[in-house]
Amino acid sequence: MIDFLPILRQIVVYVFFLTGSYFLLSTAVGMIRFPDLYTRLHASAKCLMAGGISILMGCIVLEGIGFVSLKLIILLLFLLITNPIANHVIACLDHSNTMTPNPISKNRS
Amino acid sequence: MKKKLLTFMLTLGLWVVFAGRMNIQVMMFGTIICSILSHLLANSVFRFVHLNGGPKQIVIKITYMFFVFSAFLYDVFLSAVKVSRQAFAWNPSFSPRIVKLKTSDENSSDIGIFAHFLTCTQGALALDFDPLHKNYVIHWIDVDSDAEAETRKALIRKQEHLVAKIFHSEG
């Protein structure tokens, strides 16, 4: 009688790691091939976040239940919160530097 | 008092997770630190959240936030598949476009949360927010006609309604 649970866990870990490696590799290729800054920001926002989330989920499944997996869940939530904010900050920097300055803020300073 | 108790529970949970082991000395030290932190930070943490319902309201709101988070997590994977297909294509075809979208929200935390979630939806990236005219500036990667832009705008309005329910007073 074969025990099914470790084999199932191993298959789930393989699938998560494979999708994570695919998304990270597509991030690198898109970072080279895309023509504009904003499209590069699309690659850096979405593919990087999906790759990180799937690799951390694979680590959680590999670890099991314990304090280490709780730390990994907190790391995943932190990555999910801070990665869009970092991309939005860089996009806001570039968009506000190419615009003409606002007259109201010019008077204030 | 309710806010202080909730902040104390949250910081004690974070302390136990970061310490990595359960011990009588670790728990005593954590209780002292977390009581000082919750006494100092209780008013500034819950400044934007209006908690005027009972404890039943909080449970309903937390389950609603869990569903919204999982829906946006699913949306991140869909849009990542779309962008990675563009990255590996032999001759990629972009049609980028920058669009202003007017909003009707008044709550400032609501606007911030939705500008964060707008990055996760399909093919959109929040560039800037104009506080004078109250409109977002959005960059789309794969919209090529005006009719498709209108359907995208309607879909974004629907998601904005979903997010705006989190911080409302009646839920």
Next chain:
Amino acid sequence: MVVLYVILAIVLSACLTFYRVMKGPSVSDRIVAMHAIGVMFLLVLVLLSYFFARKIFIDVALVYGVFLFVDIVIMAKYLRKPEQGGVRD
């Protein structure tokens, strides 16, 4: 053994991303590429804790993630024009 191959794939993608740091036309391109490389090495740090069987690396990864985020926000604040609340003249 699977962990080693995943680490090699992530390091390969980080080396490919380093091309954009060398040849970015503007400063924002280089900041975006360095943020991507930072997140990739955070994932390598989490995977190395399974390869060497040491739990302390995950704490290092948490602190590294906090510093990565603060780094990007301070750089974007510094590079703004002074009309929009920046420091640079």
